[in-house]
Amino acid sequence: MSYTLNNIRNICLLGHGGNGKTSLAESMLSVAGMTDRMGRVADGNTVSDFDPEEIRRQISIASAAMYVDWQGNKINIIDTPGFFDFAGEVYQALRVADCGVICVSAKDGLNVGAEKSWKYLQDANKPRAIYISKLDEEHADFDRTFDALREKFGASVCAMSAPIKDGDKYVGIVDVITKKAYKMEGTKRVEIPVPDSMTARLDELYTELAESAAVTSEELMDKYFETMELSPEEISGALSTGVAECAICPVYCGSAFTGLGTRVLLDAAISIFPQPSEGGEALDPNGPAKAIVYKTVSDQFGKFSLFKVVSGKVTPDLTLTNARSGAQEKLGHIYTMQGKKNTEVTEIACGDLGAVSKLSDTKTGDTLCAAGAVEALPGITFDVPCYQMAISPKVKGQDDKVAQGLTRLNEEDPSFSVTLNAETHQQVVAGAGDMHIDVLCSKLKSKFGVEVELSPARVAYREKIRKTLDTHGRHKKQTGGHGQFADVKIRFEPQSEQEDMIFAEEVFGGSVPKNFFPAVEKGLRDCCTKGVLAGYPMVYLKAVLYDGDFHPVDSSEMAFKTAAGLAYKELVNANPVIMEPIGLLKVTVPDANLGDIMSDIPSKRRGTVLGMTAQDGMQIVEAEVPMAEMTTYAIDLRSITQGRGSFTLDFIRYDETPANVQQKIIEEAKALADAE
Numbered sequence: 001m002s003y004t005l006n007n008i009r010n011i012c013l014l015g016h017g018g019n020g021k022t023s024l025a026e027s028m029l030s031v032a033g034m035t036d037r038m039g040r041v042a043d044g045n046t047v048s049d050f051d052p053e054e055i056r057r058q059i060s061i062a063s064a065a066m067y068v069d070w071q072g073n074k075i076n077i078i079d080t081p082g083f084f085d086f087a088g089e090v091y092q093a094l095r096v097a098d099c100g101v102i103c104v105s106a107k108d109g110l111n112v113g114a115e116k117s118w119k120y121l122q123d124a125n126k127p128r129a130i131y132i133s134k135l136d137e138e139h140a141d142f143d144r145t146f147d148a149l150r151e152k153f154g155a156s157v158c159a160m161s162a163p164i165k166d167g168d169k170y171v172g173i174v175d176v177i178t179k180k181a182y183k184m185e186g187t188k189r190v191e192i193p194v195p196d197s198m199t200a201r202l203d204e205l206y207t208e209l210a211e212s213a214a215v216t217s218e219e220l221m222d223k224y225f226e227t228m229e230l231s232p233e234e235i236s237g238a239l240s241t242g243v244a245e246c247a248i249c250p251v252y253c254g255s256a257f258t259g260l261g262t263r264v265l266l267d268a269a270i271s272i273f274p275q276p277s278e279g280g281e282a283l284d285p286n287g288p289a290k291a292i293v294y295k296t297v298s299d300q301f302g303k304f305s306l307f308k309v310v311s312g313k314v315t316p317d318l319t320l321t322n323a324r325s326g327a328q329e330k331l332g333h334i335y336t337m338q339g340k341k342n343t344e345v346t347e348i349a350c351g352d353l354g355a356v357s358k359l360s361d362t363k364t365g366d367t368l369c370a371a372g373a374v375e376a377l378p379g380i381t382f383d384v385p386c387y388q389m390a391i392s393p394k395v396k397g398q399d400d401k402v403a404q405g406l407t408r409l410n411e412e413d414p415s416f417s418v419t420l421n422a423e424t425h426q427q428v429v430a431g432a433g434d435m436h437i438d439v440l441c442s443k444l445k446s447k448f449g450v451e452v453e454l455s456p457a458r459v460a461y462r463e464k465i466r467k468t469l470d471t472h473g474r475h476k477k478q479t480g481g482h483g484q485f486a487d488v489k490i491r492f493e494p495q496s497e498q499e500d501m502i503f504a505e506e507v508f509g510g511s512v513p514k515n516f517f518p519a520v521e522k523g524l525r526d527c528c529t530k531g532v533l534a535g536y537p538m539v540y541l542k543a544v545l546y547d548g549d550f551h552p553v554d555s556s557e558m559a560f561k562t563a564a565g566l567a568y569k570e571l572v573n574a575n576p577v578i579m580e581p582i583g584l585l586k587v588t589v590p591d592a593n594l595g596d597i598m599s600d601i602p603s604k605r606r607g608t609v610l611g612m613t614a615q616d617g618m619q620i621v622e623a624e625v626p627m628a629e630m631t632t633y634a635i636d637l638r639s640i641t642q643g644r645g646s647f648t649l650d651f652i653r654y655d656e657t658p659a660n661v662q663q664k665i666i667e668e669a670k671a672l673a674d675a676e
Contacts, residue, residue: 005277005285005351007073009269010308012063012093014120015103016113017082020133022046022060023256024103024265025079030187031262032068032075034338047339048079053442061439062412063089063295065306065337065353070266076353082113084643085436088382088415090120092364095380096294096308096353099127099243099273101265106132106140106253110148112643118153127243127274129250131265135163135170136255142170146251153249158212159205160250161264164195173253173261174198176205177232184260212248213238236271244274276351281377285350287311288370289318292377296364296411297355303411305362306337306355307348310377312370314348314356320368323376327361329368364414382415384648385430387634389437390458391418392427394451402427405448409440416440423537424458433634459628460581461665462654463531464540465574468493473567475559486559487549488512488520490567492574495542501528505545512548512560519557520545523564532572533662534669539579539654578662579654581627586620587637587647594619596640605629606661627651628661 013021026046030038039046044055048064060081067076078093080086094100100121104114114130121128132145142163150157164172164181172183174194179202181194194202214224216238224230230238242248250272254261277283290311297304307314314320318331335342335355348354362368365379393402406418406429416431431437441452469492477484495502503521505512512520521543528538548563585607589597594612598621601607607625614620630649637645657665 002347003074003349003352005283005349006275007270008076008276008349008351009073009273010076010078010096010098010276010351010353011269011273012078012080012090012097012100013103014080014090014093014100014113014117015082016105016108016111016117017059019082019103019105019108019111019113020256021079021082021103022048024101024131024133024262025066025077027254027256027259027262028068028075028077028266029066031259032070032266034066034068047341050340052446053439059083061086061089062297063093064339065295065355066339067336067353068266071270073270074352075266075269083435084113084116084638085431085433085439086415087116087120087432088413090117091380091382091415092295094120094124094126095365096292097126098276098278099129099269102128102130103133104130104145104149105134105137106142106145107134107137109141109145110152114149115152115644122246125246127246129243129252129268129273130157131261132251132253133256135173135253135260136257138168140170142253149251155208156212156247157249157251158209159253160209160268161252161254161261162198162201162205163253164192164198170255170260173264174202175264176202176209177235179206182260182264184258187259189259189263210235213242215247216242216245239272240274243272244278281310283350284311285313288373289314289320290367290369290373290375290377291320291348291354292379293362293364293366293368294380298408298412302357303359304335304337304342304355304357305359306353307368308353309348309350311350311373313350314354315346319371321371321374322362323367323369323374324363325361325366329359329362331356332358363411380414383432383646385415385417385432386647386649387433387437388428388430388457388631389454390424390426390456391429391441391452391454394453398450399427401448401450402444402452405444405450406440408448409443413440421457421460423460426458428457433638456631461534461536461657462499462539462579463533463536463576464538464579465492465494465571465576467575469570469574471567471570473563473565473570475563475566478554483551483554484556484559484562485551485554486516486556486563488545488560488563488567489547490520490524490564491544491546492571493542493544495540499539501525501538502542503545504542507545507547512545512550513555516550516555516557516560517545519560520564522557523561524568526561527565527568531576531578532569533576533578534666535673536578536669538571578657578665580657580661580665581651582624582653582655583627583630583649584652585623585625585630585647585649587623587645588615588618588620589637589641589645591617591619593641593645594621597621597645600636600640601625605633606658624652625649626655626657 029035063080080090102117163170174181210230213235214220291307293305293307295306367377474487531538601623605625607623610622612621
């Protein structure tokens with residue numbers, strides 16, 4: 001079936017892990033008749049959680065696209081992970097969704113996942129709705145959860161449906177606007193009378209909704225002030241405007257397991273949630289073809305690029321230009337996605353989501369355009385990965401296999417990075433947290449057949465001297481025939497002009513011939529790659545060759561390089577010190593956690609707090625901290641703030657290490673050298 005711009009909806013499901021997003025998606029598919037049975041997360045047979053890692057862990061790891069046909073309209077649903085390590089998947093979904101539905105459990109109430117989801121939507125300026133889930137579970141409390149949401153997010157939060165309680169159980173729901181009540185009989189929804197006990201509460205919720213609807217236009221505001229009431233038709237008409245302008249956040253409720261409330265949400269998606277043309281991005285159904293790629297999926301069948309059409313329509317055999325690279329991409333088959341199942345179609349209309357396979361030079365965030373209308377749309381910005389671990393194969397000789405596997409995984413998940421540290425000779429993978437890295441390791445094994453080991457990423461220290469020292473290096477060797485002879489006197493001085501060694505000469509009278517000066521310099525530069533304390537690079541060093549001796553037959557460049565190395569070894573007497581990298585830390589935390597952060601930085605991180613500023617109800621603390629003390633900060637901060645905190649850490653300079661820390665670094669370096 002083909003769809004047009006006004007009968008397409010793109011929504012993404014957000015919220016804390018375990019709050020029922022995947023189950024809600026499953027319920028929507030089931031109620032709409034898109035599946036013949038409703039899958040369960042515990043059984044590993046849901047449409048959106050199909051990756052083996054998701055089934056094994058019983059959590060969503062990647063966002064998944066699916067759709068339902070509801071009353072002749074197409075509702076695209078993107079189910080996103082709730083665990084913070086996979087926030088990159090949320091950013092991808094938000095790039096193409098026109099509305100977000102935040103799932104909040106009636107049992108657990110308002111939690112940090114809901115707060116973060118609200119902020120994601122707020123930052124993206126996307127309309128939002130809330131679905132209070134799991135009404136069928138013990139200790140579910142709709143009123144407590146709704147009141148907490150309204151207190152946290154303000155009067156824009158309005159109940160569109162409310163549950164009917166019988167004893168300790170919720171047995172039905174009532175539509176606040178129409179004041180019609182429903183319950184489930186098996187898989188069928190039947191209308192029931194509104195209980196007398198609900199009347200007062202229903203009137204209260206209706207009034208709150210009318211007040212919010214009145215704000216959407218001056219005409220409604222004037223009428224509401226005159227009569228203190230609005231008709232159901234007037235409220236319904238105002239809702240879509242209020243939602244699109246983020247002035248109203250409608251709240252729905254239900255049970256994915258029984259299907260209670262699912263139809264109300266599907267109806268709302270069509271009548272209230274914004275169309276793609278109202279989602280903030282200008283769409284042109286009659287323009288030249290253009291699409292934004294929001295996700296890449298690699299599997300055993302190849303690579304799929306998932307996209308949203310923002311102009312014209314996309315058809316098979318179309319040739320589009322990648323606005324980033326300029327590459328020409330000839331489209332083959334195009335598909336709609338239903339979890340892991342793809343269905344071939346003849347076109348994807350403007351505003352709709354689709355997928356295409358085997359693009360050669362297209363990455364997540366790229367724009368594909370028709371010739372003559374090449375323009376890059378805003379891509380997707382991911383958080384800077386802040387948790388680093390060194391990664392290596394369990395079996396020696398498989399480094400290339402690990403690197404190739406990580407490169408493929410990075411196509412799917414651009415939110416992690418891989419670097420080869422030339423100084424420490426480690427391959428370092430950086431992600432959002434320990435779970436993120438653990439999933440990558442599991443995928444390397446299952447998809448690419450290589451097992452890996454993780455270890456803390458080594459810190460790239462430096463060494464420097466703190467006093468001037470005159471040294472003498474003499475190399476003499478006689479083995480029959482030509483011997484080897486070189487004699488150098490070198491003055492080493494600390495300097496602050498440049499990190500690289502500065503070489504100078506003050507030789508008089510030809511005690512060392514000029515043609516050997518480059519050999520002396522080369523010998524010293526080779527030595528500077530390993531310091532005299534712990535083998536870290538020597539920096540801020542000045543070397544002055546001021547005297548020496550040579551032999552007309554036995555002297556050679558090699559002999560002078562060796563002599564220079566012997567002189568360099570004496571730097572152990574030049575008061576050497578280890579330098580450690582210092583980073584500028586900017587950590588954003590709620591007011592309630594400020595005390596913990598202020599004490600943690602100096603006591604556990606050896607850091608110095610520079611200052612703090614308040615912003616949007618949060619505190620931003622700036623500090624200078626040694627990078628060596630920050631290896632687990634991503635996990636520690638999450639623990640301290642229950643996931644509400646975030647930070648950035650940028651290298652700024654090297655500083656001398658305290659004596660006790662220096663000794664520990666030397667011992668670790670020695671142990672590492674012995675092991676190798």
